[in-house]
Amino acid sequence: MEQWQAELDEQEQYAEDVERFIRKCRQYTDLQELTPTILNDLVCKVFVDAPDKSKGKRKYSHQL
Template identity: 45%
Template sequence: DERFSIMSAGYEDEQKKLRATAAELADFIETAVQKSADVNAFIQVVQKYENITELTPEIMHELIEKIVVHAPDKSSGHRTQQIKIYYRFNVAVATAVADSMKYDKKRKAA
């Protein structure tokens, strides 16, 4: 029966979509659980250093995964350089831009 074939094909398509959605949701949940574990691990490390008065190499190694200093950019007429700090456990990335104009002004004023 042609009607049964059409319904069967529709059912198969729906099942395929549902399996794909279920797989996506499982991946999302796994990623969320891992991120939560990473954040909790990072918080435990940070809590050890709650009242630090000096940033030591040991503390930096425990909190920071890597620091990337990008090539300088002189397209604006002065030198800028982007710096990215990647914290451990994949919790955050901080970005800063070192600008030679700001640095030079402060240096000359001193």
């Protein structure tokens, strides 16, 4: 039961993050230029993993 609650909490947080990002995107519907201020407002974190040499390709992650 605790595991299900933890998963539910995680999904609810993800849904809230998506809704927050959509609200922010609506502020910039007529965007002419992407400034550092706007980029910082839209992007919370960027993660870059080290290349996985076994497959010769980099693994990408994303988070809102």
